[in-house]
Amino acid sequence: MANYYSDIKEIKFELEQSELMPRIVELKECNFADKDQYDEAPQDFADAMDSYDKVLEVVGDITANVVAPNAEAVDAEGPHCEGGRVRYAEKTYENLNAMRKAGLNGMTMPRRYNGLNLPVTVYTAANEIVSTGDAGFENIWSLQDCIETLYCFGNEEQRKKYIPRVCAGETMSMDLTEPDAGSDLQSVMLKATYDEENDCWRLNGSKRFITNGDSDIHLVLARSEAGTRDGRGLSMFIYDKRDGGVDVRRIENKLGIHGSPTCELVYKNAKCELCGDRKLGLIKYVMSLMNGARLGIAAQSVGLSQAAYNEAIAYARDRKQFGKAIIEFPAVAEMISNIKARLDAGRALLYQTARYVDIYKALEDISRERKLEPAERAELKQYSRLADAFTPLAKGMNSEYANQNGYDCIQIHGGSGFMLEYACQRIYRDARITSIYEGTTQLQTVAAIRYVTNGFYAQVIEDMLAQSVAPEYASIQKRVKTMAEKFNACTNAVKEAGDNDLHDLCARHLYEMAADVIMCLLLLQNASKAPELFGKSLQVYANLAEAEVEKHASLVGKMTVDQLDNYRQA
């Protein structure tokens, strides 16, 4: 029987072959403190890794045998808006049911709230796998990670009330966007007022583009400080659907991810609870929420790239023209190899990011229980910074790759790909949103650029270049070193010009150069350990990345202050 986890060896490699994994498990399991208390808790590192493997096998099984076969029907039917409520496509309920019965909710939550206490890295793999089957369904299911924010910033009473419900399969949403507050969340206007009489908060207003907006538990960004206009007047609230007061006005008609309802919500004096402290809604909590969500979109994108690869290679092997399978034509084979190279490179970046997130989150969690040792504090700072720097790279690059891979997948299908019969068109449509939501690629650049200018990426690259590689890849390592030098030279040139507009204009190019180099370095490590899995992708990706770096270097070289005006249209 097909299995979307065990059939893809690269995922298992990413989970098992990192030297960070023992540290992650040790921190996440607090030295295996749960082992005598919970039957399902691991006894040691090897036992934990074995359990992760078995959990993902269940995810792969359900994805291959329930989620993927339902994807076409869910895409065709889509959700319905009836009497202020959302009714999912029929098969979406089947998917949700399977996930709930398998216990695949609240995956990263501690066991004391009925969670599985899995590392973010393992949850990320589950996300990727489900997305390969149906990215639209992954959208609904993976909103479970909103619970991380409630866990981190809610009080104990709220944790006890909501986390077990999410672990039991209740769904979540994050209600942030409004008609006039998209990328610019500081403009959020949804009003939160304190109801003295009933000793609770009330929400009034509307939200737009809310994924899974009729969920059971909402995290809502609202203006609690009357008279304010910026981010400092916003707080985070928990709305429980059981209390009522929020209706769905309509569902958007979208290009892709049809299974996932995108809702316009109306709040009519809806009772809610404050989560965390007032005024920290946007500046602290939404930032945390977004970082988790961005990693999720990176995983969704990698899943879509894997789906594009699967569809492309299956069709190219099957389709015969001029007396042979089209995969035998170099022009087709190159497209497939490029998809695979971008997939493997992007996946390496995804899991490296997830591991960084794991270490800092686990340490942060420990710091809520006890004071960290100085060495742990330094570790927390280091990994939190790495996670912060890598998340926008992983999200931006993988979402752009998913788009490119979906495009190439259709191209390989030729005329058939343009017809709606094949899965490739759904992959192509579903991929389109990934580079837009949870911050467009342009905003990922904004989040990442400070790590370009302050030399952090350069330092990471230098450290990675110092790692040893298998002798057969020494020449590639040398080429990557040259690429890194070009990146540094471009960065310095832009900094020396000292012009803000020029800096912003070049940001995307510098961002991509950093990402290209880092992904080459990650693939170098992977291929050195497992040449049979990653050797070809390394060679192909190095060729692609080298050309990309050349291109960006050339563009940055031409973009001088006196060119700025050519890039302004009236």
Added chain:
Amino acid sequence: MKLNIVVLAKQVPDTRNVGPDAMTPEGTVNRSALPAIFNPEDLNALEQALRLKDQNPGTTVNILTMGPGRAAEVIREAMYRGADGGYLLTDRAFAGADTLATSYALATAIKHVCPNVDLIIGGRQAIDGDTAQVGPQVAEKLGLNQITYTEEILSVKDGRITATRHIDGGVETVESPLPCVLTVNGSAAPCRPRNVKLVMKYKRALAPLELPQDTTYEQLPYADQYGKKKYLKIQQLTTADINADLNQCGLAGSPTKVKAVENIVFKAKESKVLTGSDSDINGLVQELLASHTIG
């Protein structure tokens, strides 16, 4: 009410995914060439049992399976889905059993280990033998009522069970006192997926026959766990454990003899050419109605 349920399950070769080497030249099933799976309709049976367990706290669901050591896999698979445990009925003397000897072994085992059973639920039939005889024979041997072709258990209360069963052209609702044997149809609700918490809990569960040769539980990795958690040792039953009459077991107890295996080739005997005219279409519809093919 608390129920004591036994689910009869069988590990079978996956005859749905047949390759070119699925049959031996002698016409028997080449078991080594086919993956071993949980018999599909037994999974439907398990789901019915687990639903009763969901509705009736305190209910126990135990799997009873007959087979070699590796058949313990179906017990683990059932535990991953919510069963409490199971018994592996295993003995060289059980080998070569036909449906009569199999039902004798199963019925004897149930009398021995679950004398207070309320419900015995199995799949309608196994995909390797396709006889649909074992469930009914177990009922006969235990002198219990049976509901075959079960679609859904509607209720169990006050010592009675109500269920729907699949019949030609529809379903019928029947009632029986407990204890009772049910065989469940493949069209019944599919079995729930494995639950990951249960997978982590039971992943080390092993029957003695599955241990590497000359190894005891105490010598396995995580040996202390087998001492602390009884459910990690899957119970094994031999002919001696259930006091079985050896003459009724295995080949000795199996009157069925396979005389020969033939390949059947379907040939069209006669054919009729119809046009798209109204009269031809009408004629065909009438003919199909008369033969009850449609309508």
